[in-house]
Amino acid sequence: MADSLNCDLKSLSPLQLFERVTEQGEKVRALKAGKAPKDEIDAAVRMLLSLKLSYKTTTGQDYQAGLPPKDLVLINNGTTKEEDEDLVDPWNVQTSNAKGVDYDKLIGITLPSLLLRNLCKVILMTTETARHHNKSRSKHHRGIFFSHRDMDQILDAYENKKPFYLYTGRGPSSQAMHVGHLIPFLFTKWLQEVFDVPLVIQLTDDEKYLWKDMTVEKAYEYARENAKDIIACGFDINKTFIFSDLDYLGTSAGFYKNIVKVQKHVTFNQVKGIFGFTDSDCIGKISFPAIQAAPSFSSSFPQIFNGKENIQCLIPCAIDQDPYFRMTRDVAPRIGQPKPALLHSVFFPALQGAQTKMSASDPNSSIFLTDTPKQIKTKINKHAFSGGRDTIEEHRKYGGNCDVDVSFMYLTFFLEDDDRLEQLKQAYTSGELLTGELKKVLIETMQPLVAAHQERRKQVTDEIVKQFMTPRKLAFEF
Amino acid sequence: MADSLNCDLKSLSPLQLFERVTEQGEKVRALKAGKAPKDEIDAAVRMLLSLKLSYKTTTGQDYQAGLPPKDLVLINNGTTKEEDEDLVDPWNVQTSNAKGVDYDKLIGITLPSLLLRNLCKVILMTTETARHHNKSRSKHHRGIFFSHRDMDQILDAYENKKPFYLYTGRGPSSQAMHVGHLIPFLFTKWLQEVFDVPLVIQLTDDEKYLWKDMTVEKAYEYARENAKDIIACGFDINKTFIFSDLDYLGTSAGFYKNIVKVQKHVTFNQVKGIFGFTDSDCIGKISFPAIQAAPSFSSSFPQIFNGKENIQCLIPCAIDQDPYFRMTRDVAPRIGQPKPALLHSVFFPALQGAQTKMSASDPNSSIFLTDTPKQIKTKINKHAFSGGRDTIEEHRKYGGNCDVDVSFMYLTFFLEDDDRLEQLKQAYTSGELLTGELKKVLIETMQPLVAAHQERRKQVTDEIVKQFMTPRKLAFEF
Numbered sequence: 001m002a003d004s005l006n007c008d009l010k011s012l013s014p015l016q017l018f019e020r021v022t023e024q025g026e027k028v029r030a031l032k033a034g035k036a037p038k039d040e041i042d043a044a045v046r047m048l049l050s051l052k053l054s055y056k057t058t059t060g061q062d063y064q065a066g067l068p069p070k071d072l073v074l075i076n077n078g079t080t081k082e083e084d085e086d087l088v089d090p091w092n093v094q095t096s097n098a099k100g101v102d103y104d105k106l107i108g109i110t111l112p113s114l115l116l117r118n119l120c121k122v123i124l125m126t127t128e129t130a131r132h133h134n135k136s137r138s139k140h141h142r143g144i145f146f147s148h149r150d151m152d153q154i155l156d157a158y159e160n161k162k163p164f165y166l167y168t169g170r171g172p173s174s175q176a177m178h179v180g181h182l183i184p185f186l187f188t189k190w191l192q193e194v195f196d197v198p199l200v201i202q203l204t205d206d207e208k209y210l211w212k213d214m215t216v217e218k219a220y221e222y223a224r225e226n227a228k229d230i231i232a233c234g235f236d237i238n239k240t241f242i243f244s245d246l247d248y249l250g251t252s253a254g255f256y257k258n259i260v261k262v263q264k265h266v267t268f269n270q271v272k273g274i275f276g277f278t279d280s281d282c283i284g285k286i287s288f289p290a291i292q293a294a295p296s297f298s299s300s301f302p303q304i305f306n307g308k309e310n311i312q313c314l315i316p317c318a319i320d321q322d323p324y325f326r327m328t329r330d331v332a333p334r335i336g337q338p339k340p341a342l343l344h345s346v347f348f349p350a351l352q353g354a355q356t357k358m359s360a361s362d363p364n365s366s367i368f369l370t371d372t373p374k375q376i377k378t379k380i381n382k383h384a385f386s387g388g389r390d391t392i393e394e395h396r397k398y399g400g401n402c403d404v405d406v407s408f409m410y411l412t413f414f415l416e417d418d419d420r421l422e423q424l425k426q427a428y429t430s431g432e433l434l435t436g437e438l439k440k441v442l443i444e445t446m447q448p449l450v451a452a453h454q455e456r457r458k459q460v461t462d463e464i465v466k467q468f469m470t471p472r473k474l475a476f477e478f
Numbered sequence: 479m480a481d482s483l484n485c486d487l488k489s490l491s492p493l494q495l496f497e498r499v500t501e502q503g504e505k506v507r508a509l510k511a512g513k514a515p516k517d518e519i520d521a522a523v524r525m526l527l528s529l530k531l532s533y534k535t536t537t538g539q540d541y542q543a544g545l546p547p548k549d550l551v552l553i554n555n556g557t558t559k560e561e562d563e564d565l566v567d568p569w570n571v572q573t574s575n576a577k578g579v580d581y582d583k584l585i586g587i588t589l590p591s592l593l594l595r596n597l598c599k600v601i602l603m604t605t606e607t608a609r610h611h612n613k614s615r616s617k618h619h620r621g622i623f624f625s626h627r628d629m630d631q632i633l634d635a636y637e638n639k640k641p642f643y644l645y646t647g648r649g650p651s652s653q654a655m656h657v658g659h660l661i662p663f664l665f666t667k668w669l670q671e672v673f674d675v676p677l678v679i680q681l682t683d684d685e686k687y688l689w690k691d692m693t694v695e696k697a698y699e700y701a702r703e704n705a706k707d708i709i710a711c712g713f714d715i716n717k718t719f720i721f722s723d724l725d726y727l728g729t730s731a732g733f734y735k736n737i738v739k740v741q742k743h744v745t746f747n748q749v750k751g752i753f754g755f756t757d758s759d760c761i762g763k764i765s766f767p768a769i770q771a772a773p774s775f776s777s778s779f780p781q782i783f784n785g786k787e788n789i790q791c792l793i794p795c796a797i798d799q800d801p802y803f804r805m806t807r808d809v810a811p812r813i814g815q816p817k818p819a820l821l822h823s824v825f826f827p828a829l830q831g832a833q834t835k836m837s838a839s840d841p842n843s844s845i846f847l848t849d850t851p852k853q854i855k856t857k858i859n860k861h862a863f864s865g866g867r868d869t870i871e872e873h874r875k876y877g878g879n880c881d882v883d884v885s886f887m888y889l890t891f892f893l894e895d896d897d898r899l900e901q902l903k904q905a906y907t908s909g910e911l912l913t914g915e916l917k918k919v920l921i922e923t924m925q926p927l928v929a930a931h932q933e934r935r936k937q938v939t940d941e942i943v944k945q946f947m948t949p950r951k952l953a954f955e956f
Contacts, residue, residue, distance in 0.1 A: 206738050216735050249727065249734040256727040256734075257694050260684050263762030268746065271761055283749055284741030287765035 100354030169202035180348025388435035578832030647680035658826025831863035866913035
């Protein structure tokens with residue numbers, strides 16, 4: 001993907017790219033009308049196609065003459081949503097569709113973009129070529145991360161050995177994390193292994209204090225407990241800094257300065273439009289988006305980047321967090337900082353189906369990282385929504401529906417083996433595999449996975465948490 | 479003042495006190511109607527008078543039956559002010575009256591409260607009794623500090639040897655400080671000497687960055703330059719901590735936690751009402767009031783107070799800063815903290831008269847701390863608004879008006895000798911003293927005062943600034 005783009009196109013905004021495509025189209029038409037030599041016309045057409053590809057890579061949209069690029073539309077601006085519309089913002093994910101949120105509709109494109117769907121394959125090819133070393137974890141190119149912003153810049157940076165870093169996070173709303181919470185962290189871990197760059201993980205305990213009925217102390221305690229589960233994913237202590245906002249804000253020479261810079265360049269009108277805040281919201285909520293924005297700038301971590309500004313950031317996150325980073329990308333050039341690049345993941349469905357809201361207070365809505373093998377078995381057998389038929393006869397005849405079957409969805413996230421997943425899909429769709437049998441595969445996948453996580457988490461002592469959360473230099477020179 | 483209050487009244491809110499007065503009034507009426515014994519009625523009346531005094535001390539208002547207490551009305555809520563009304567908020571001080579802002583009207587009382595006017599005398603008496611040592615700087619009881627909140631609690635704490643601390647601040651909008659800026663600091667220094675308590679001084683460089691067209695670096699530089707002028711007032715390095723927000727927020731384990739606590743308990747509606755913010759204001763301005771509120775709580779300074787919460791705070795400040803602390807006092811009980819006590823000072827008038835806006839960008843609007851003796855002489859002779867008559871003959875006949883004469887006002891602030899000030903007032907009012915002669919007295923007062931300040935400022939090295947601004951234990955045990 002990176003190779004197919006002209007170097008000077010990288011710095012263009014979607015609108016500038018749109019104008020370049022339009023100009024080039026006019027040039028081609030003029031050449032054809034003027035009966036120019038064939039090789040001249042061919043060259044101009046090749047340039048036009050290349051520009052259109054850049055446009056699509058940057059915006060996720062096909063170029064349409066006369067239709068300037070739209071930005072992702074993820075705004076909860078207080079208007080009533082239509083019955084069949086998905087609602088997605090950092091605090092709500094609602095859909096009435098058993099297949100889950102319609103991501104194509106969400107990002108405003110009408111046809112699935114193969115370019116985006118295959119993003120992880122591209123990452124893998126780029127980095128494999130460079131490193132002669134296959135670190136593939138094949139399941140990462142199953143469309144779980146389905147959309148991006150400026151990922152081409154990151155791949156270019158990687159190829160040109162320019163530094164960048166990864167930033168992701170979690171809101172520690174409770175001690176109870178479920179298996180879905182692991183997805184962005186496992187993907188981030190894979191990205192870190194592939195790219196070998198520093199990683200910062202923000203625990204927004206201040207956000208949880210502001211939004212929930214919770215003390216500052218409790219929010220900080222949850223942050224430390226959640227850090228244990230994150231560390232248990234296997235992050236490299238020499239390359240990873242985990243921080244609680246409540247803690248790090250009071251120990252960093254750079255973090256608050258970036259927060260206040262963002263806060264100067266965002267109005268209440270803007271956060272009202274983006275996040276749906278009202279006049280009755282507390283001023284803490286209203287200014288919080290700047291706190292989630294600031295880690296996108298390397299000067300928030302002088303201890304890691306040796307005080308260097310302008311080191312670009314790549315943020316893997318669930319799509320509901322995009323509003324924060326749309327805002328960040330809007331502010332970045334105005335405070336002299338590079339825009340962070342983004343990789344968006346889909347949501348993890350509740351056991352009861354994609355249209356059901358997952359809730360930490362409902363133990364049956366997902367598999368939790370603290371569940372016993374028996375609990376996992378019972379939950380999957382009793383609660384996992386099935387895409388199978390009502391009777392064995394009907395199932396054998398018509399086959400099951402993988403698009404709405406939660407057991408199959410979970411396997412998409414957690415089964416390592418691509419071929420096995422494809423076999424299961426075919427067997428289930430053809431009716432050869434029954435729901436109970438599919439559930440058994442999921443149970444046998446999740447039980448050892450969760451048990452292994454619990455085993456690794458046990459090894460994470462308070463001392464290890466303290467080390468991960470201590471502001472320090474990482475194993476990189478800047 | 480402190481002695482005249484019953485101990486259990488201290489914890490009552492104005493409304494609770496109002497109800498106690500009303501109840502007691504009804505009791506007195508019932509006793510009289512029931513022809514109770516004279517000593518019983520007398521005791522009830524004494525109690526009633528004592529309650530009314532407490533009510534007045536707490537609210538600054540006389541008790542009026544059926545009229546519950548109003549809070550100070552300093553709100554710029556976006557409504558148009560009437561022609562003859564004073565406008566006072568943290569960013570504007572406007573009056574059309576040459577005598578300056580009508581403070582009695584401002585705090586909502588109709589008669590000057592002698593109790594408040596003589597506050598500094600009370601402080602002096604209380605502390606003299608306790609310390610057998612006269613640290614009087616007589617000019618502090620000239621009504622410059624004219625109003626208070628909960629000062630009786632502070633005097634009680636002092637008498638009972640309970641700890642408390644002082645907090646004041648400055649917004650470093652430029653390098654240029656004028657003599658008026660010294661007033662709260664000189665008074666604070668006097669309070670610190672009298673009470674012998676820790677003092678924290680906040681430099682709101684983040685506020686100036688948010689409000690002005692200024693970089694973060696420039697705002698911080700101004701903070702450090704202003705710190706030199708503040709230190710030159712003679713503060714004790716062992717008892718005083720000066721901090722820049724941009725700096726201290728990133729080094730304190732307690733400051734941000736208190737900020738976020740305040741931010742959770744104040745809505746946009748509230749700051750809109752108090753400070754006149756609009757939807758077009760940046761989210762930094764909207765959340766800033768919490769940053770000025772947080773130093774009112776001792777847990778913002780764990781290094782000074784050994785991590786102790788609930789140590790009461792006394793804030794000497796100009797009256798325009800009161801909205802911040804009304805908000806703070808409203809939030810305090812809801813986050814389990816004591817309300818800070820307050821002492822309000824009047825504004826320092828511009829040379830051109832009290833109805834003119836003083837401006838750091840207009841060098842003639844005041845005497846600056848960098849002025850030469852010659853500049854001081856010229857400014858006072860050319861620009862100080864005179865309350866004298868048009869001709870010498872008229873002046874001798876009718877006398878001058880001290881109420882509007884800026885030279886006399888400045889002498890009220892800076893002349894040490896009470897008797898001399900009174901003689902000057904009589905001589906000027908009677909016509910014996912001419913404007914030029916009064917100006918000469920002011921010139922001879924200000925020239926050595928400013929020169930001495932410049933001399934002391936020269937002694938303030940970067941190293942001394944660094945020491946004052948380093949978070950550390952002070953010379954007090956907690």
